[in-house]
Amino acid sequence: MKKKIIYSVIAITLIAVTVFAYMQFSGNTIDKHKAKESLEKFLEQTYPDLDYEIKRSVGYGWTDGTYRFKVVEKETAGVETTYTFYVSAFEPYEVFSDTIHESNIDKEASEKLSAEAEKYLLTLLRKKVPQIDSVDTDVEVYDKAVMEWTPKLKTPKPILIMLEIEKGDLTKEQMLQQSKKIQKQLNSKSIDYSLAEVGYISVINGEKTYNCYVSFTPEQELTIKDVN
Numbered sequence: 001m002k003k004k005i006i007y008s009v010i011a012i013t014l015i016a017v018t019v020f021a022y023m024q025f026s027g028n029t030i031d032k033h034k035a036k037e038s039l040e041k042f043l044e045q046t047y048p049d050l051d052y053e054i055k056r057s058v059g060y061g062w063t064d065g066t067y068r069f070k071v072v073e074k075e076t077a078g079v080e081t082t083y084t085f086y087v088s089a090f091e092p093y094e095v096f097s098d099t100i101h102e103s104n105i106d107k108e109a110s111e112k113l114s115a116e117a118e119k120y121l122l123t124l125l126r127k128k129v130p131q132i133d134s135v136d137t138d139v140e141v142y143d144k145a146v147m148e149w150t151p152k153l154k155t156p157k158p159i160l161i162m163l164e165i166e167k168g169d170l171t172k173e174q175m176l177q178q179s180k181k182i183q184k185q186l187n188s189k190s191i192d193y194s195l196a197e198v199g200y201i202s203v204i205n206g207e208k209t210y211n212c213y214v215s216f217t218p219e220q221e222l223t224i225k226d227v228n
Contacts (some may be wrong), residue, residue, distance in 0.1 A: 031089050032058060035067045038093035039085055043071070047100065051075075065089045066096065073100070101156060104142045113139040116149040121161065124189065128181040129165070133201075136162040151189040158194035161186070167200040167211045172227045175200060179214040180222050187218055 036054060043052060051074045059068035066086045073081045083099040114137050122135045138160050139149060146153065163182065170178075179198050186193060200212040213228045220226075 028089070032067055035087040035089060035093045036069065039069055039087050039095055042095045046098065060089070061086070101140070105140045106143050109144045109146065110140045113141060113146060113149040117159065120149065120151070125163070125182055125185055128185050129178045131165050131178070133164045133166060151191050154192050158192045161193050161196040163196065163198045165198060165200050167202050170200065172212070172224060175212055175214060175227050176222060176224055179216060179226070183216055183218070183222065193218065
């Protein structure tokens with residue numbers, strides 16, 4: 001009788017270990033379904049005219065907690081293009097990479113326009129916040145048709161703006177006021193950006209250390225809670 005109990009415990013343990021290992025390497029069926037729904041919603045919103053199919057086969061990256069989907073774009077003359085999308089395996093099931101967008105970027109033209117945007121933004125923002133040390137952007141275009149960057153330029157995706165300011169003895173309230181001025185300046189020129197990030201740094205022995213961080217969207221009402 002004892003042997004039967006022992007064998008049963010061993011069998012249950014092996015089954016549990018097998019199920020756990022399977023979940024680790026292939027993911028959860030419910031999460032997989034929700035991740036696919038999230039990708040479908042993303043594609044419908046971002047590419048409403050795209051004729052595509054999400055393949056049933058999907059990979060699970062257990063080390064980084066993502067599902068890998070193959071999206072097949074159906075083009076004219078029977079030509080198909082396959083893109084790989086990575087979606088978080090956890091709520092809110094964020095789509096981490098837009099490979100359709102990435103595959104169409106003209107890197108040379110984008111780098112040129114980014115440099116122009118950074119120069120313009122640094123001059124613009126220093127008028128209200130002279131302490132700004134640097135500005136970086138990610139202007140991305142699909143071809144060389146866009147000859148120069150202007151504040152009115154609408155790119156396939158709104159740009160990300162990253163700024164650095166030496167913290168010194170600034171208080172959180174002062175940082176908040178600076179960020180509000182930056183936001184107001186950007187919005188006054190109707191610049192098409194998705195997010196601005198302000199990093200407050202200290203430089204010790206030539207190395208930068210981030211002390212505080214503020215990020216905001218164009219419409220966001222900034223408060224002291226946004227200064228992290």
